[in-house]
Amino acid sequence: MKISFFKFQGTGNDFVMIDNRQNNFPKENTSLIEKLCDRRFGIGADGLILLENDETDSNLAKPTDFSMIYYNSDGNQSSMCGNGGRCIVAFAKMLSIIDNETTFLATDGLHHASMLENGIVSLQMKNVAEIKIENDYVFLNTGSPHHVMLVNDLENYDVKKNGASIRYSELYGKEGSNVNFVKQLSENHFALRTYERGVEDETLSCGTGATAVAIAMHAIGKTNAHHIYLDVEGGKLEVSFVKDGNNYTNVFLKGPATFVFEGEIAW
Structure with missing residues (x-):
C-alpha cells in the first residue's frame, strides 16, 4: 500500500494530512493510523486528519466545502482539534478546494474559517x-473536554506526570480529559502547557486547549478582556469571543497553519 500525505503544523502541533475525497484510505485500520503517526517508525505526528467530501450538507443554504475527520496518534478517532482545524483550512487552500473563506464540517458541527495574511488562519x-468552576480548576468543552488550572512555576512543571494523573483520575473516568496548566503574564496574556489525551503526553500546542484557557480565565475573573493572547510551547495563538449572558459566542482561534512537507509512504 502506498499513501500520499502532506505534513502541516500549527504552533508545533503537527498532523499527517490526507486527501480522502475518493475514500481510498482504510479508516477502520487504527493500527495503520497509529504507525503513520509514530515518530520513530512512521511519518511522525500528534494526529492524522482526513479531508473528505461532506455528504450530509445537501439541505444547507450554503453547502460546506469539505469535512474533517480527526484521529489522535493512538489511532482512535477523536473530538475536535483546533490547530488541526486551522491546518485543514490551509490544506484545502493548497488543494484549490477553497479560496480564502470556507465552511466545513467537523465532529462538533460546522466551522467557519478565513485565510489571513502570512499563513494565519x-x-x-x-x-x-x-x-464548571471549582476551587482549583475549571472544566469546559470547546469541541474537546478541557481541565484548566493555574500553577506556580509553569516552566518547570511536570506536565506529563501531573497531566496523566488528572486525565486518568476518577474525575473524568474512562473518557478522560485534556489538561491545561496556566500562568498569567498580564491582564490579557497567558502562558499554557497542555497534556493531550490520545497523545498521552505534552504537546507543543493545543488549539481547543488555548480556547478553553481564554474562556476559563475570563469566567473566573482573571481577565476582563475579550481578546486573549496565549503563549504555547510552539508559538503564539489568539482567542477572541463575545460574552452573551452565560454564553460565550463568536469564539475565534487565530494562529499560523504551516505546510512542512509532502511525500509518499509505502506500508
Whole structure:
C-alpha cells in the first residue's frame, strides 16, 4: 500500500494530512493510523486528519466545502482539534478546494474559517455555555473536554506526570480529559502547557486547549478582556469571543497553519 500525505503544523502541533475525497484510505485500520503517526517508525505526528467530501450538507443554504475527520496518534478517532482545524483550512487552500473563506464540517458541527495574511488562519470554534468552576480548576468543552488550572512555576512543571494523573483520575473516568496548566503574564496574556489525551503526553500546542484557557480565565475573573493572547510551547495563538449572558459566542482561534512537507509512504 502506498499513501500520499502532506505534513502541516500549527504552533508545533503537527498532523499527517490526507486527501480522502475518493475514500481510498482504510479508516477502520487504527493500527495503520497509529504507525503513520509514530515518530520513530512512521511519518511522525500528534494526529492524522482526513479531508473528505461532506455528504450530509445537501439541505444547507450554503453547502460546506469539505469535512474533517480527526484521529489522535493512538489511532482512535477523536473530538475536535483546533490547530488541526486551522491546518485543514490551509490544506484545502493548497488543494484549490477553497479560496480564502470556507465552511466545513467537523465532529462538533460546522466551522467557519478565513485565510489571513502570512499563513494565519482564523477559525470559528463552538459556542460555550456550560462551565464548571471549582476551587482549583475549571472544566469546559470547546469541541474537546478541557481541565484548566493555574500553577506556580509553569516552566518547570511536570506536565506529563501531573497531566496523566488528572486525565486518568476518577474525575473524568474512562473518557478522560485534556489538561491545561496556566500562568498569567498580564491582564490579557497567558502562558499554557497542555497534556493531550490520545497523545498521552505534552504537546507543543493545543488549539481547543488555548480556547478553553481564554474562556476559563475570563469566567473566573482573571481577565476582563475579550481578546486573549496565549503563549504555547510552539508559538503564539489568539482567542477572541463575545460574552452573551452565560454564553460565550463568536469564539475565534487565530494562529499560523504551516505546510512542512509532502511525500509518499509505502506500508
